[in-house]
Amino acid sequence: MALEFLYRQPVRIRFGTGSIRALGEEIRSIGATRCLVVCDRFLRPTVEAMQKEIPEIAAVFSDVEENPQLRGVIEAAKLVRETHADAVVGIGGGSTMDTAKFTAAIARENADALACFQGGIPFPETRFPMIAVPTTAGTGSEVTQVSVISHGREKKTINNPVFMPTLAIVDPGLTLTVPPRTTMNTGLDAMAHALEGYWSKNHQPISDLCAIEAVRLVLENLETAYRDGTNLAARENMSLAALLGGMSFALPKTAGSHACSYPLSEDYHLPHGEACAFTLDSFVRINADERLETLCKKAGLSGTEELAERIKALKKLAGLRMTLADLGEVDMDKLCRDAAKHPLMRNNPVAMDEAELRNLFEALK
Numbered sequence: 001m002a003l004e005f006l007y008r009q010p011v012r013i014r015f016g017t018g019s020i021r022a023l024g025e026e027i028r029s030i031g032a033t034r035c036l037v038v039c040d041r042f043l044r045p046t047v048e049a050m051q052k053e054i055p056e057i058a059a060v061f062s063d064v065e066e067n068p069q070l071r072g073v074i075e076a077a078k079l080v081r082e083t084h085a086d087a088v089v090g091i092g093g094g095s096t097m098d099t100a101k102f103t104a105a106i107a108r109e110n111a112d113a114l115a116c117f118q119g120g121i122p123f124p125e126t127r128f129p130m131i132a133v134p135t136t137a138g139t140g141s142e143v144t145q146v147s148v149i150s151h152g153r154e155k156k157t158i159n160n161p162v163f164m165p166t167l168a169i170v171d172p173g174l175t176l177t178v179p180p181r182t183t184m185n186t187g188l189d190a191m192a193h194a195l196e197g198y199w200s201k202n203h204q205p206i207s208d209l210c211a212i213e214a215v216r217l218v219l220e221n222l223e224t225a226y227r228d229g230t231n232l233a234a235r236e237n238m239s240l241a242a243l244l245g246g247m248s249f250a251l252p253k254t255a256g257s258h259a260c261s262y263p264l265s266e267d268y269h270l271p272h273g274e275a276c277a278f279t280l281d282s283f284v285r286i287n288a289d290e291r292l293e294t295l296c297k298k299a300g301l302s303g304t305e306e307l308a309e310r311i312k313a314l315k316k317l318a319g320l321r322m323t324l325a326d327l328g329e330v331d332m333d334k335l336c337r338d339a340a341k342h343p344l345m346r347n348n349p350v351a352m353d354e355a356e357l358r359n360l361f362e363a364l365k
């Protein structure tokens with residue numbers, strides 16, 4: 001078969017410990033004069049301190065929830081209008097960056113957030129420039145056109161070019177304060193992005209290279225970052241792994257483990273990374289083929305079996321939930337039905353219907 005692909009990565013990336021110090025300069029470089037900073041709650045004091053040195057920061061919105069809600073977007077967009085801001089900066093984990101992306105997308109034309117969320121109207125054609133600054137090493141949201149937002153219990157992954165950040169400032173120093181369990185959850189999310197981008201039905205060569213390197217970096221650094229959060233070298237490598245993980249799935253999209261993560265997050269309240277990791281080693285075994293063997297060898301492993309065992313060992317180390325018993329009372333029919341019908345399941349290289357998913361989950365009893 002002839003080799004053909006279309007690769008695109010439109011985000012300018014500024015990577016390095018201390019790179020957050022360039023925020024003022026970068027806000028000006030994207031042509032903004034007044035911006036709204038959306039940030040994690042614990043970062044609010046830091047951003048308020050920055051505000052004294054960066055006059056372009058017009059307002060700060062820090063009311064972002066985990067599994068961010070649309071109401072946060074609506075409030076942030078209101079603040080953009082009230083302060084006449086012309087750009088949005090998101091400094092935080094995936095929840096914060098996704099809120100900032102959605103806000104930048106709707107605020108310029110004052111579009112109806114709920115109608116856009118529900119697909120009743122298209123997202124506006126013009127939006128405000130947006131800078132993404134990750135403070136966890138996991139989602140890769142800084143380089144994807146994805147925003148994951150919930151409205152009530154409905155959690156939606158919206159894939160739209162309108163969400164592509166203008167610029168990513170990746171400063172691993174910002175991740176030094178991430179607690180161990182979140183370090184593990186987010187690190188395994190990065191691993192899931194890399195593996196699923198690689199085995200996705202839409203995989204392609206440049207994304208594959210990012211995936212192989214991301215898997216290698218996670219295997220070499222996640223345990224250290226988990227055990228000693230102050231280890232800057234491990235944090236730097238994990239931030240790079242998360243960035244490359246984002247670039248691995250940005251075009252091919254994720255597959256089975258992310259499809260299963262939605263019911264696991266919605267009904268059993270697992271944080272995103274933990275929910276993806278729940279089935280990741282099972283999917284390594286299900287999707288094992290020659291291509292995956294190649295990735296394993298290039299990432300320094302003996303093969304797919306070792307990869308599955310290493311993922312399991314990382315989950316065990318952090319005490320993540322790994323069995324159905326850990327989830328409490330499980331509605332198996334609903335879990336399998338919801339996972340099977342999730343659109344990302346169609347990206348999995350091995351077709352998985354409800355019955356096959358039941359086998360997967362039964363083996364995790």
Ligand SMILES: NC(=O)c1ccc[n+]([C@@H]2O[C@H](COP(=O)([O-])OP(=O)(O)OC[C@H]3O[C@@H](n4cnc5c(N)ncnc54)[C@H](O)[C@@H]3O)[C@@H](O)[C@H]2O)c1
Nearest residue numbers: 040066093094095135136139141144146148174177178272
């Ligand atoms: N847009 C995308 O491409 C994409 C990809 C994967 C996941 N997601 C979404 O991102 C969200 C998960 O993001 P996440 O895993 O980064 O978690 P998160 O943003 O929900 O943050 C988890 C917790 O860590 C805290 N935190 C963040 N940075 C910290 C720091 N430096 N020090 C201390 N605490 C810190 C947060 O306040 C929060 O309590 C989910 O909604 C998921 O669906 C989006």
Ligand SMILES: [Fe+2]
Nearest residue numbers: 139189272276
């Ligand atoms: Fe993810």
